[in-house]
Amino acid sequence: MASFSVDILVPVWNRPVETRSCLVSLVESAPEARLILIDNGSDRETERLLEEFAERLGERALLLRNDITCGFVPAVNRGLSRAEAPFVVIVRNTTVVAPGWLEPLVELATARSETGLAVPRLVLDAATSRRGRRRPDVRVTEVSHGSFAAMLIRRSLFERMGGFDEELDGDVWCLRDYSRRALAEGYLTFAAEGVPVVCRDEVLLGSPGRRRELVDASAAAVATRWGQAASYLVYFPSTADPEVVRTRFSVLLRAARMGHLLTVAIGCKLRRTVSAAGLGSVHRSIVVEELPRFFAPSALRRIVDRCAAEGNDPVCVAGIDGVDPPGEMPPCRPFAWFENEVGAREEAFYRRGANGNPVTAPADCVTVTIPGGTRKGDERKEVAL
Structure with missing residues (x-):
């Protein structure tokens, strides 16, 4: 066989x-x-x-x-x-x-x-x-x-x-x-x-x-089983510590895995750091938008309007607590609030702890070659009852 x-x-x-x-x-x-x-x-x-x-x-x-x-x-x-x-x-x-x-x-x-x-x-x-x-x-x-x-x-x-x-x-x-x-x-x-x-x-x-x-x-x-998906706009200023940004992207990734849509607006000086770390392509539901050196407020406004036009009115989140996006933006939530929201959803729907790890790990993810082919006694053509 x-x-x-x-x-x-x-x-x-x-x-x-x-x-x-x-x-x-x-x-x-x-x-x-x-x-x-x-x-x-x-x-x-x-x-x-x-x-x-x-x-x-x-x-x-x-x-x-x-x-x-x-x-x-x-x-x-x-x-x-x-x-x-x-x-x-x-x-x-x-x-x-x-x-x-x-x-x-x-x-x-x-x-x-x-x-x-x-x-x-x-x-x-x-x-x-x-x-x-x-x-x-x-x-x-x-x-x-x-x-x-x-x-x-x-x-x-x-x-x-x-x-x-x-x-x-x-x-x-x-x-x-x-x-x-x-x-x-x-x-x-x-x-x-x-x-x-x-x-x-x-x-x-x-x-x-x-x-x-x-x-x-x-x-x-699906919303009842796994929670309602939301849209977030997360702002990181150019002065943000790159190591802090990398750490917080791990929280964004956990949110994206649960169905959330995330638009990350970053200052132009951070773009090279984000690209070099591969953070811009970790998940298709995380979109990184580079803000121009000048006219950043109007660029942010266009991002918010575009998300709303697509039916995803975003919740604004400050990537660095205490540093809100420039310009006339909707009320901005601190990142600690966002991280708590992610952890609470994991706990409620995915039986996970605050660190994002499964409470019960998969039994065995190691690939084992199992003989294929037709099982003993089976014919290649079957008729369902």
Whole structure:
């Protein structure tokens, strides 16, 4: 029986042309991976296509079949329950990958045991994926949540906390919930952006009104479980001690991991320090804005107005207690208040102490190679009851 280091799940519901393109790209770019194809009640044309691929791939494929369409997330969860490799990758059947897309995800998860989920660089434009001949440098940063277009999951994380919530929207709020659950277990969500992966906008099913109701209900459910996300504008003057700034960025990172949006306004003299320490790219939800030497008050005002226009009216925080932002700004909270808010949320929703460490650490994040392939007694083609 063959052993695989990666299982790639591809839930499929019709769209045979896109499905063929997706599967061909996966077979060519990931020869060491096993494909778990979940036929989610497709039409006969798509069904024959999946049977053809499973037949040709032999042990490299496991075909699961649902007699009726059960929804994308239930199909994902079924595939996760049958995965055996230490790393499992979810790929939509409308996604097309290129050589070199998978390796950065596996290398990241292998090197950093706290990696629970990882996404590649996702683009909507196919022309973008063909630019450049050499494999691009991989940029790693933390992100708020993954993507069903393409996403790696550590199998031990799934075994520890289960699958995705099938009652949520099957999109952003479902993904945010899963990353928060992973965080509560001590795992992080990363983007390892190297070779572009082309994804397409999904065709939305059902009436707009029903979809809106589901999205609103999902957003409310996630807010109840993990607290309401907020937007903060944190100001550091040019005279701030760089070591203090670096220390306080660790608090900002803890806040970003819980879903908060943070805009960090810094004096121009601090920009070099922040860039050299890599603080500007630690998390995609932390945006660093350099203030000009002159007219800093008007620049700050524009940042506040832009955040408000995007629906994220920010709470202003003084990065250095006692040094408020210049100009006519909203009331500014001291950083000690902000740090207490972060610690209180961790304690309330993530069972963590004030230092940000889990009360109960993950059982074992060390990657162990587990034999892949089809389990004894299973056939590559199954019919769900």
